[in-house]
Amino acid sequence: MDNVGIVVEDLSAAIEFFSALGLSLDGQTVVEGPWAGRVTGLGEQRVEIAMMATPDGHSRLELSRFIEPDVVADHRRAPVNALGYLRxxxxxxxxxxxxxxxxxxxxxxxxxxxxxxxxxxxxxxxxxxxxxxxxxxxxxx
Known part of the structure; x- marks a missing residue:
């Protein structure tokens, strides 16, 4: 596995939380342009991302904050037995x-x-x- 992605609203707070857990910030950038939208199927997009590395260096967590398009669903408080991303x-x-x-x-x-x-x-x-x-x-x- 290369990474797990999580979409957040407050990128700074998410970076602080996962840093406190022991992950380190590998880098932070804005991903945009037609190529990015072709990968995700969202068309034109602009996303701020932060890559966090686990202490053992074997995995990464990609934290993403969508600037555009707008976020269309919110599953953050879904119960543990909800379909899709769990934890x-x-x-x-x-x-x-x-x-x-x-x-x-x-x-x-x-x-x-x-x-x-x-x-x-x-x-x-x-x-x-x-x-x-x-x-x-x-x-x-």
Whole structure:
């Protein structure tokens, strides 16, 4: 996998949130022109993007803010069992410490608790900025 894309309204807040999670900003630019619209099927478009890299360097997260055309749907607060994009899951070393870092950036645990899966993982889903659904997993072994 090269990257996962998430469309946001407030690009700066999303960059801050994912930076606090441990990702680093690889670059930020505006993508526009006929070629870009041909790829997405949207026609003429102008999109500000930020590429965030995971700490291990194996994956990236593309955060996009559409300048034009206007955003036509909003799925940010869709429930966990909605069709389509669900969430992105990150492995973390210390779940409690990660949550403390993310709370000032608006992170809220979905079910108000961290769940243990056997002797393997501590897990939770959180809502980040704009309601983005993120999973966090801490390996126990």
């Amino acid at each position: 992105v899951m990150f492995a973390v070393d210390d779940l409690d410490e990660t949550l403390e870092r993310l709370r000032p950036h608006g992170a809220e645990i979905i079910s108000t608790e961290i769940v243990r899966f056997e002797d393997s993982y501590r897990l939770c889903y959180i809502r980040g900025p704009e309601g983005i659904l993120v999973g966090l997993a801490q390996a126990l072994t």
